[in-house]
Amino acid sequence: MGIETVLDMASSVHPDRIVVGRRDAGLTCRQLGDLAARGAAVLRDRGARHAVFVGVNGPALPVLTFAAARAGIPIAPLNYRLSEGQLGALVAQLDRAIVVADEAYAAKLTGAADTVLTTDEFLRLARETDPAESVPVSDDATAIVLFTSGTTSAPKGVLLRHRNLLSYLFNTVEFASASGNQAALVSTPPYHIAGMGAVLSNLYSGRRMVYLPDFSPHGWLELVREEGVTSAMVVPTMLARVVEHLDGAPARTPTLASLAYGGARMPQPVLERALAAFPTTGFVNAYGLTETSSTIAVLGPDDHREALADPALRGRLSSVGRIVPGMETQIRADDDTTVLSDGVTGMLWVRGPQVSGEYMGKGTVLDGGGWFPTRDRARIEDGYLYIGGRADDTIIRGGENIAPAEIEDVLVHHDGIREVAVIGLPDDEWGERICAVVVPEPSEQPEPEQIRAWCRARLRGSRTPDDVIFVDDLPRTPTGKLVRRDLVSQVEAVQPA
Known part of the structure; x- marks a missing residue:
């Protein structure tokens, strides 16, 4: 059929x-x-x-x-x-x-x-x-x-x-x-x-x-x-x-x-x-x-x-809500085998008859149990699924994994910020430093230190952006997805050596 x-x-x-x-x-x-x-x-x-x-x-x-x-x-x-x-x-x-x-x-x-x-x-x-x-x-x-x-x-x-x-x-x-x-x-x-x-x-x-x-x-x-x-x-x-x-x-x-x-x-x-x-x-x-x-x-x-x-x-x-009928989910640790408890962030795996997980010329990426690795970091709380961004976007600062979405969700509430994306940039001391790339509201021009203080007051100090950079717009696909690799290249091109 x-x-x-x-x-x-x-x-x-x-x-x-x-x-x-x-x-x-x-x-x-x-x-x-x-x-x-x-x-x-x-x-x-x-x-x-x-x-x-x-x-x-x-x-x-x-x-x-x-x-x-x-x-x-x-x-x-x-x-x-x-x-x-x-x-x-x-x-x-x-x-x-x-x-x-x-x-x-x-x-x-x-x-x-x-x-x-x-x-x-x-x-x-x-x-x-x-x-x-x-x-x-x-x-x-x-x-x-x-x-x-x-x-x-x-x-x-x-x-x-x-x-x-x-x-x-x-x-x-x-x-x-x-x-x-x-x-x-x-x-x-x-x-x-x-x-x-x-x-x-x-x-x-x-x-x-x-x-x-x-x-x-x-x-x-x-x-x-x-x-x-x-x-x-x-x-x-x-x-x-x-x-x-x-x-x-x-x-x-x-x-x-x-x-x-x-x-x-x-x-x-x-x-x-x-x-x-x-x-x-x-x-x-x-x-x-x-x-x-x-x-x-x-x-x-x-x-x-x-x-x-x-x-x-x-x-x-x-959140993105509850799982639809016919689908199963697991939140796994980075070792791909340990299933994490509710409220803990890890990698989202899904299984169900609607899942393909198959690529032309490359075959399937489903594991032996039929589970598909979404490559999205996520957690489940009270039956609701929260997506924390792509695994490839994770910033590793001083050995600590930091999800850009956690910082973006705080900064986007700042009155002077229209759009924001958080990326990791190479750093000799920390491995990566946190950079907030901000599109300001047309009538506002917040100071970088003000934005850092806003974030520091609402998140742990390790989540405070090391750098704040202002841009006119963020690179996105026609369907609205942020193209982080293009943004990283754009920022690195204007950063001092």
């Missing part, structure tokens, strides 16, 4: 419901299924073994996703912001790939594959081609290849098998649970697990998908209002820009019942301002990884409301 089953199931229940696009001109389930069957024939006739998509959000993505599934081949959405050489290198790793690219990016793919079609060409050919029968696939066949963002190493192709994706859906999403007037605004990019997960989860629940190709806070708010959007997913940088755009005013989005965020750490001040701007919206923090087929922990609307109302629970807003 493959992910095309999701489309078949949805079509059997509400074939004439609009599931993709604007409510006055979108695709119905029946039309999506027909285009996917015809698109499968386009791929089959050209001997494709991988379907590559390079483009922004839009109706072509679900069409190509299910066309590839019906053709029995994986889809690989790539980051359209990459250079010609970077895109070519990724396509070269995919056997007999056919590339479907938006007109704006097609030129960068010239010569990358034997067949490069623009999005419009692919959709036109699909309409003109007789539909193909679905190719039966094994549950173990690869459905999606997603390349990691490469923030700490070179991008790796994660193999998500049909069984991984279907397990995530069956355990966390209720089939056909959405009413006909529910709509989801999808603004996370196709090459992100949240973007691909949105295709499957919204169709499975019966919720119409509305796409925002190019994010802007004004455009996002207007589309929510115009289309009566009931749920949306954003990354923290998007929510921060929406909150900044509102500048203390209410959002005035009465239909928006649910707003999910994830993909990177959410600064608590941004979250608190967002909760005030969207007072009738239920907030959801969704934590997951590409290798886990999307969400593995959720902090739900009730958790947000309770934490906001009770100062004793306020710290819970910095």
Whole structure:
């Protein structure tokens, strides 16, 4: 059974419901299924073994996703912001790939594959081609290849098998649970697990998908209002820009019942301002990884409301919530074998049928018990999971392991700080010294010693930054993840020898 089953199931229940696009001109389930069957024939006739998509959000993505599934081949959405050489290198790793690219990016793919079609060409050919029968696939066949963002190493192709994706859906999403007037605004990019997960989860629940190709806070708010959007997913940088755009005013989005965020750490001040701007919206923090087929922990609307109302629970807003059904977690010591007790920080390992943990050309990284090393430092308290940052980000100062997130969570509450990242820099005496890289508020210019004193008053002295450096912005991926290695290089380049 493959992910095309999701489309078949949805079509059997509400074939004439609009599931993709604007409510006055979108695709119905029946039309999506027909285009996917015809698109499968386009791929089959050209001997494709991988379907590559390079483009922004839009109706072509679900069409190509299910066309590839019906053709029995994986889809690989790539980051359209990459250079010609970077895109070519990724396509070269995919056997007999056919590339479907938006007109704006097609030129960068010239010569990358034997067949490069623009999005419009692919959709036109699909309409003109007789539909193909679905190719039966094994549950173990690869459905999606997603390349990691490469923030700490070179991008790796994660193999998500049909069984991984279907397990995530069956355990966390209720089939056909959405009413006909529910709509989801999808603004996370196709090459992100949240973007691909949105295709499957919204169709499975019966919720119409509305796409925002190019994010802007004004455009996002207007589309929510115009289309009566009931749920949306954003990354923290998007929510921060929406909150900044509102500048203390209410959002005035009465239909928006649910707003999910994830993909990177959410600064608590941004979250608190967002909760005030969207007072009738239920907030959801969704934590997951590409290798886990999307969400593995959720902090739900009730958790947000309770934490906001009770100062004793306020710290819970910095958690990612409780583990979803079907998943198991362990917090292990650095020796990879000792399981730590609640409240102790260590390495997060996860296990469950939605976990892939497998990379193209590299095999699996699961241990003998089927556990996946997330490489995130974490702790569990009262059933809530707290993420302390990537293991590779840990600063070792005088033999003591220091998580940057611990210091960042304190500094971000300083009135003069808009954004902050904490990194380790080489030090002859301590091994590494702590450096706080600060983006100040436009109207503020705090003194470095003031910031150090703020931190010293709230954390142990060993957590006080040795250096405070001011910058205009922090290097991030399009989905909001901080690229620490770029920040370290940027800071080292301006530091005295």
